[in-house]
Structure formats: C-alpha cells, structure tokens
Amino acid sequence: MLGAEPGVALVAVGGYGRRELLPGSDLDVLLLHAGREGIASIADRIWYPVWDSGARLDHAVRTVPQARRVARADIKVALGLLNARHVAGDPALTMQLREGALEDWRAAARTRLADLRELHNERVRIFGELAFLLEPDLKEARGGLRDVHAIQAIAAAWVASAPGPRVRAAYESILDARHILHEITGRASDRLVQEEHDEVARAAGLLDGDALLRELAGAGRTVAYAVDHAFRQAERASGRRLRRRKLERRPLADGVVEQDGEVVLARAADPKSDPVLLLRAAAAAAQAGRPLAPRALARLAECPPLPVPWPAEARDALVALLGAGPEAIAVWEALDQEGLITVLIPDWERVRNRPQRNPLHTYTVDRHLVEAAAHAATMTRDVARPDLLLLAALLHDLGKGWPGDHSVSGEVVARDVAHRIGLSEADAELIAKATRHHLLLPLVATRRDLDDPVTVEQVARTVGSRPLLELLHALAIADGLATGPAAWNDWKAGLVADLVHRVEAVLAGDPPPGAGPLRADQLALVEAGSPAAVVSDDEVTVVAPDRPGLLWRAAGVLASHRLAVRGANATSIGTTAVAVFQVAPEYGDPPDSTLVASDLRRMLEGRLDVEERLERRIRGARPRGAIVAPPKVTLVDDASLTATVVEVRAHDEPGLLWRIGRALGGCGLDLRSARVETLGAEAVDVFYVADESGQPLTSRDVRQATIEAVLGALSP
Amino acid sequence: MKLVTAIIKPFKLDDVKAALQAFGVKGMTVVESSGYGRQRGHTEVYRGAEYQVDLVPKVRLEVLCDDEDADDLIGVIVKAAQTGRIGDGKVWSTPVDTVVRVRTGERGPDAI
Numbered sequence: 063m064l065g066a067e068p069g070v071a072l073v074a075v076g077g078y079g080r081r082e083l084l085p086g087s088d089l090d091v092l093l094l095h096a097g098r099e100g101i102a103s104i105a106d107r108i109w110y111p112v113w114d115s116g117a118r119l120d121h122a123v124r125t126v127p128q129a130r131r132v133a134r135a136d137i138k139v140a141l142g143l144l145n146a147r148h149v150a151g152d153p154a155l156t157m158q159l160r161e162g163a164l165e166d167w168r169a170a171a172r173t174r175l176a177d178l179r180e181l182h183n184e185r186v187r188i189f190g191e192l193a194f195l196l197e198p199d200l201k202e203a204r205g206g207l208r209d210v211h212a213i214q215a216i217a218a219a220w221v222a223s224a225p226g227p228r229v230r231a232a233y234e235s236i237l238d239a240r241h242i243l244h245e246i247t248g249r250a251s252d253r254l255v256q257e258e259h260d261e262v263a264r265a266a267g268l269l270d271g272d273a274l275l276r277e278l279a280g281a282g283r284t285v286a287y288a289v290d291h292a293f294r295q296a297e298r299a300s301g302r303r304l305r306r307r308k309l310e311r312r313p314l315a316d317g318v319v320e321q322d323g324e325v326v327l328a329r330a331a332d333p334k335s336d337p338v339l340l341l342r343a344a345a346a347a348a349q350a351g352r353p354l355a356p357r358a359l360a361r362l363a364e365c366p367p368l369p370v371p372w373p374a375e376a377r378d379a380l381v382a383l384l385g386a387g388p389e390a391i392a393v394w395e396a397l398d399q400e401g402l403i404t405v406l407i408p409d410w411e412r413v414r415n416r417p418q419r420n421p422l423h424t425y426t427v428d429r430h431l432v433e434a435a436a437h438a439a440t441m442t443r444d445v446a447r448p449d450l451l452l453l454a455a456l457l458h459d460l461g462k463g464w465p466g467d468h469s470v471s472g473e474v475v476a477r478d479v480a481h482r483i484g485l486s487e488a489d490a491e492l493i494a495k496a497t498r499h500h501l502l503l504p505l506v507a508t509r510r511d512l513d514d515p516v517t518v519e520q521v522a523r524t525v526g527s528r529p530l531l532e533l534l535h536a537l538a539i540a541d542g543l544a545t546g547p548a549a550w551n552d553w554k555a556g557l558v559a560d561l562v563h564r565v566e567a568v569l570a571g572d573p574p575p576g577a578g579p580l581r582a583d584q585l586a587l588v589e590a591g592s593p594a595a596v597v598s599d600d601e602v603t604v605v606a607p608d609r610p611g612l613l614w615r616a617a618g619v620l621a622s623h624r625l626a627v628r629g630a631n632a633t634s635i636g637t638t639a640v641a642v643f644q645v646a647p648e649y650g651d652p653p654d655s656t657l658v659a660s661d662l663r664r665m666l667e668g669r670l671d672v673e674e675r676l677e678r679r680i681r682g683a684r685p686r687g688a689i690v691a692p693p694k695v696t697l698v699d700d701a702s703l704t705a706t707v708v709e710v711r712a713h714d715e716p717g718l719l720w721r722i723g724r725a726l727g728g729c730g731l732d733l734r735s736a737r738v739e740t741l742g743a744e745a746v747d748v749f750y751v752a753d754e755s756g757q758p759l760t761s762r763d764v765r766q767a768t769i770e771a772v773l774g775a776l777s778p
Numbered sequence: 779m780k781l782v783t784a785i786i787k788p789f790k791l792d793d794v795k796a797a798l799q800a801f802g803v804k805g806m807t808v809v810e811s812s813g814y815g816r817q818r819g820h821t822e823v824y825r826g827a828e829y830q831v832d833l834v835p836k837v838r839l840e841v842l843c844d845d846e847d848a849d850d851l852i853g854v855i856v857k858a859a860q861t862g863r864i865g866d867g868k869v870w871s872t873p874v875d876t877v878v879r880v881r882t883g884e885r886g887p888d889a890i
Contacts, residue, residue, distance in 0.1 A: 511789050513863055553810040557788060557835045 412463025614723020
C-alpha cells in the first residue's frame with residue numbers, strides 16, 4: 063500500500079510491535095512521515111481497507127519529533143514505542159524513531175520508572191493478583207502480561223536485566239491462555255471467568271480448569287516476583303544517583319542485616335551450619351518490613367533442613383514472621399518462589415496454587431492461609447496465646463489438599479505439622495482442635511437459635527475451654543476476612559460475637575498464670591541470704607532483698623547488654639526477691655557474662671544509672687517495623703485475693719519489661735510476682751501488683767491511671 | 779401483584795426457604811440486615827467492658843407474588859419462622875405496580 067513513497071514508514075507498536083496479535087487485539091499502528099504534504103491521502107489509502115476488513119485499528123499519523131513529544135508526555139505511548147517494529151516504507155525513518163524513543167526513555171529513566179511503578183500499583187489496586195484470584199485478568203492483574211512488559215521497559219532503561227528464562231516461560235503460558243480465551247469467547251476479554259475455565263483448559267491440553275488455574279498461578283507468581291525485583295533495582299539505581307554515600311549495614315537479628323533497603327545475610331553468617339537462619343532472616347525481614355534480597359535467598363537455600371521437632375528458636379521465628387501481618391505476605395511469597403516453604407512444611411505442597419472454585423473465595427488455598435495469618439496478626443492481643451492463633455490461621459485449611467471434609471482431614475494434618483514444628487502435646491492438641499472446629503462458630507451463629515440454651519451448651523461442650531473459644535473466635539474472623547467480602551461482614555461478625563459471649567458465660571475462665579516454682583539451685587541462692595547475680599548463656603538469676611523496682615531494673619540492665627528477655631519469673635520468699643530471666647542475645651555473640659553480672663551487682667548496690675544507659679541504647683536501636691495490633695492492658699480481678707493482675711499484651715521490643723515495670727512503679731504499685739512470656743514477636747506479660755498498703759486496686763481512678771500509665775509507656 | 783417482605787431470625791432462614799419452596803415459590807431475595815423492634819437493644823457487660831448491643835442481626839426476605847397468593851404466603855412464612863419468643867420478626871405485604879423480567883421483557887404476573 064505504501065509502495066515506493068519516500069519519507070514514509072508504517073510502524074507497528076504495542077502488541078502488534080511485539081508480534082503478539084491475538085484474535086481480539088487492536089491493530090496498533092503509527093504512520094511515520096518526514097513532514098511531507100499530502101500525508102492524509104496516504105493515510106486514507108492504508109486505513110480504509112483495514113477498517114473495511116473489520117479489524118480494530120488504533121492509529122496515529124506523526125513525524126518523528128511529534129511522536130517523541132507525545133511519548134514524553136504520555137508514558138503509555140512511550141511504552142508502546144519501546145516495541146516499535148518496522149512494517150513497510152522507509153526503514154531509516156523507523157530506525158530514527160526507535161533510537162530516539164529509547165534515548166528519551168533512558169534520559170528520563172528516573173521519573174519514567176517512577177511513573178511505571180505508579181501504573182503498576184494502580185493496576186494491582188484495580189485488578190488484584192493473577193496468581194491468587196479465581197477470575198484473574200490475564201493482562202492487567204499483578205503477575206500478568208503487562209508486568210512482563212514493565213520488566214522489559216525497566217531493562218530498556220539499563221537498570222535491570224531483561225526477563226530470564228523462567229519469566230519468559232511464564233509469559234508464554236499466560237499469553238497462550240489469553241489467546242485461547244479470545245478464540246473461545248470471540249471477544250477481546252482478558253478476564254478468565256469461571257465459566258470459561260474448563261474449555262480454555264481443554265484447548266490448552268490440560269486436564270481441567272483446576273490444572274489451568276494452577277499453571278497460571280505458578281506463572282503469575284513468577285512474574286510478580288520478578289517485577290518486584292526489577293522495580294527494586296530501578297529504585298536503587300535512581301536512589302544511588304541521588305545520594306552516593308556509603309552503604310549502611312544495620313543488624314536486625316543474629317546473622318541478618320539490612321542494607322540499602324533490603325535484608326541480606328551478615329558477613330559472618332553461615333547458612334550451612336545454621337538451620338534456623340532461614341526463618342530468623344525471614345522473621346527479621348517481615349518485622350522490619352523489608353524484602354529479602356535475592357542473593358540472600360539463594361544463600362538461605364543452603365540451610366540444612368531443620369531437625370524434627372523444630373527447636374524453639376525456629377518456632378519463635380515462624381511466629382514472629384506471621385505476626386508481622388501484611389508484611390509477612392511478601393516475605394512468604396519470596397520463600398515460596400525459592401521452594402523453601404515446602405521444605406519447611408512439606409504438607410504445604412498439596413495446597414500450593416490450589417484454586418477454590420466457589421463464589422465465596424477470592425484466593426487460592428495457600429494464599430488464603432497466608433492472608434488468614436496476616437489478619438490474625440491484628441488480633442494477637444485478643445487471645446491468651448497469640449502464637450497458637452497465628453499457627454492455627456496458617457494451618458486451618460491444610461485439609462483442603464485431601465479428600466473428604468477438610469476440617470476432619472485438616473485436624474490430622476494440623477496435628478502432624480504442630481508436632482513437626484515442636485509444639486508441646488497440649489498446644490498441638492489445641493491447634494488440631496481449632497482446625498477441626500474452625501467453622502463451628504460461624505455455622506452455629508448463622509444457622510442455630512442462639513436463644514436456645516441447648517445451642518450454647520452444645521458449643522460449650524464441643525469447645526470445652528476458654529483458650530480454645532478465644533482461638534476459634536479470632537480464627538473465624540481471620541478466616542472470614544481472608545475468604546472474601548461475601549464470607550464476612552459486620553452482620554456475621556455480630557452473630558458470631560453474640561454466640562461467643564454466651565458460650566463464654568458457660569465456660570469458666572482460668573486465671574492468668576502466676577509465678578512458677580523455683581529450682582533447687584535457685585532456692586539455695588535465696589538461703590545463702592546475700593544479694594547475688596548469676597549469669598549463664600541463656601538464664602540470668604538475680605537474688606536481692608525485696609524492694610520495689612528490682613525486677614524491671616534488672617530487666618533494664620539486661621536490655622542494655624543487648625539481651626532479649628524471652629521469659630521471666632519473679633517472686634519473693636520472705637524478704638528476699640528472686641527474679642529469673644530466660645535470655646537470648648538480640649544478635650551477634652552473647653555479651654560477656656561477667657560484665658552483665660557485675661553491672662547487675664552495681665545496680666543492686668545503687669551504683670548504676672540504668673535509665674541513662676538504656677535510653678541511649680534504645681535510641682540507636684532498630685526502627686519499629688511492622689506493628690499490626692495496638693498494645694492491650696487488662697486488669698483481672700478474680701485471679702487473686704491479695705493482688706490485682708495486670709495483663710499486658712504488646713509487641714516485644716528491647717527494654718519492654720523495663721518500661722512496663724517503670725510505669726507500674728511510677729503509679730506507686732508494688733510488684734508481687736510476674737510472669738513474662740515472649741511468643742514469637744508477641745509479649746504476654748502478667749504482673750501481680752498491690753498498692754502501697756498491700757491491697758488490690760479497687761479505686762476506679764487508680765485502675766484507670768494504671769492502665770493509662772502502662773499504655774503510655776508502650777507507645778513510641 | 780404483591781411484594782411480601784419478612785424480617786426473621788437468621789437461623790430460621792433455612793426453614794422458611796424450605797417452606798416457601800414447598801409452597802411453590804420460584805425465587806426470592808435475601809438480605810442480611812439488622813435492626814430492633816419491641817425487644818430493643820440491650821447492654822451487656824463482658825470482662826469489665828460494656829457492650830451496647832443496640833441492633834440485632836436479622837434476615838430480610840422479599841418475595842413477589844400474585845395478589846391472591848399473598849395471604850397464604852404470609853401464613854407459610856409466619857408458621858416456619860415462629861419460635862414464640864420475642865424478636866421473631868415481622869411479615870408484611872405491599873402492592874406492586876409493575877414487574878418486568880429483565881432478560882425477556884415480560885411484564886406483570888408473567889414476570890413473577
């Protein structure tokens with residue numbers, strides 16, 4: 063059609079430029095000319111036959127400078143020009159456009175890539191994520207075709223490498239599915255709706271719709287992971303141009319540091335001899351809200367498998383990872399991409415990428431579980447055992463990988479996994495029961511008469527205990543929220559809460575645990591009668607004449623030595639107080655135990671200003687990353703006749719015990735005994751306190767002031 | 779034609795649905811709703827905190843029917859939804875001018 067016209071070229075852009083025309087695609091073409099007269103008649107000669115053929119045409123007529131100007135103003139045009147391909151006419155003109163467009167793209171890379179990211183975020187907001195949706199948009203969703211184009215565009219700006227073989231294979235399979243979808247529906251629709259699943263699958267030579275969705279989920283995850291990485295590289299490249307300063311390394315956990323916005327392994331870390339490093343790094347990354355660097359992930363893959371049952375440190379790290387809430391999702395996804403999740407939890411394989419084809423569910427089973435755990439993280443302050451809540455949320459649907467009622471098969475799988483990760487027999491049983499009955503509360507609340515005492519009694523009999531009821535309630539909310547808007551709303555939440563209140567009234571509650579008994583060697587120290595401080599690798603014992611503030615001052619000394627308090631038990635025998643701390647170094651080598659002991663002794667003698675020392679250290683400590691639930695302070699009266707129980711649930715951080723204790727002391731309260739537990743990143747602290755006259759707190763004002771003082775000490 | 783609207787206790791929905799199907803009702807609309815009537819809201823105290831329970835969860839059900847069926851239909855719903863306790867709900871009917879089936883364009887009783 064162009065014949066031998068000089069100074070004119072027909073250029074294919076967009077999908078046509080990439081040679082990816084599908085049955086329903088637009089024909090994206092640009093008629094390029096060197097400013098000649100009468101171009102309109104040439105254009106007509108080309109456009110009319112195309113229009114007459116019925117193909118959809120997206121066309122423009124421009125000179126090279128015009129095309130570049132439009133591209134500079136509109137990023138979508140700029141992206142289309144990156145794929146410009148010569149079709150007919152003067153090839154030199156096309157070459158000129160291609161080179162000019164690339165030059166402009168690179169010159170303005172910093173703002174262009176930021177715009178590109180903005181476009182990506184906007185698409186994610188509207189279309190969601192290909193891998194986890196049951197009716198994904200193959201082109202626009204996160205992990206879809208547009209994201210691969212984005213990677214190519216970033217690569218064109220020379221800040222990241224072009225899509226690798228895994229991404230290219232993923233791209234091909236999504237493109238194939240889209241091609242078949244267009245052919246079957248006869249429309250340019252990119253959304254793979256449920257009615258088309260099976261037919262598209264058959265045409266693609268797959269068994270059924272589930273197989274298709276599994277394949278697409280795998281492809282979508284690969285692309286999404288790669289596009290995130292490309293954007294991070296782009297951001298770093300533009301950031302480096304801005305600051306050009308030395309890269310800072312900040313310790314996050316033992317063997318794990320943050321550098322340049324990513325989490326990497328410390329130089330001294332040795333994955334081959336440290337099986338817990340994988341989970342420790344993942345937890346640290348999620349808690350700091352930073353991604354794990356790909357090179358760190360590659361090294362973490364060298365970690366030997368964890369011993370079964372897992373050591374406590376690994377379990378704590380898993381809980382801390384899940385406790386980071388939404389931040390945990392990206393980290394989990396990164397581990398999954400490297401195949402590390404199924405190494406940790408082999409049962410995960412059966413739910414991985416498994417679609418759930420009903421109108422209630424938004425996500426695949428595996429993503430639903432991770433989402434449920436993220437929602438559970440916001441409710442960790444509402445249950446006595448936040449660690450069990452997070453684990454139950456992660457495991458509650460593992461039965462969906464097996465035939466039969468998933469609650470029944472899930473109970474077995476959940477118990478197995480709970481044993482594998484080293485939970486005690488009682489805790490494993492609680493997780494198994496929570497899995498077995500995770501639908502009980504929503505089902506009964508919506509289908510049975512709550513005013514009928516038999517209904518409430520039956521639930522109370524099935525559940526049996528307050529801890530399990532709390533767990534089931536929080537799990538029902540997390541599960542419902544993670545399922546989708548049709549599965550959970552205020553209406554249903556109200557019904558379930560009503561049922562829970564009624565069942566609670568039937569079940570008697572256990573009081574919070576008080577201080578535990580002392581061991582013989584600890585009793586011997588008390589009988590020896592003189593103040594003492596004994597420091598070993600993981601335990602610190604302090605014995606001194608009983609006086610207010612001993613526990614929290616000692617905790618302050620430990621925090622100032624970078625020792626994290628994982629548990630504490632304080633009690634007094636006669637006029638002597640005993641505080642026993644379980645400790646672990648926050649990161650790096652443990653501090654010198656003789657130094658810690660001598661500081662403790664100086665504190666006992668009143669020769670050490672803990673406050674000054676600690677404040678200095680906390681100021682330089684890690685930033686607060688993902689804190690997803692506000693702290694909660696509750697006064698419990700029925701637990702003791704001689705004291706009031708202050709229950710504090712908060713995010714664990716350096717100096718936490720010191721801060722709470724100081725606040726209680728500041729209210730003029732006497733600490734009788736205490737029990738502190740750290741479960742993952744969550745601290746559950748119980749203090750038995752009395753007022754100056756040795757009585758429980760009764761005045762409403764004093765009680766309120768106590769709660770406010772503790773909350774005040776917890777807020778940043 | 780009449781629109782029969784019923785506000786019932788949520789757990790009674792399955793019974794009412796079954797009874798209406800047995801009666802020959804082809805379609806209905808169900809909405810999760812909340813409100814209060816003579817039973818009123820009440821205050822509950824739980825672990826020291828007060829909860830104002832002012833709106834009670836209910837299900838709202840709507841059925842279109844011919845004029846002559848309306849009374850029978852109301853009777854069927856009342857029988858199925860009754861527990862005899864406060865908060866059982868209400869059923870009423872309202873006259874309807876026009877009904878159109880969107881797919882076919884049918885009007886009036888044919889569209890029910």
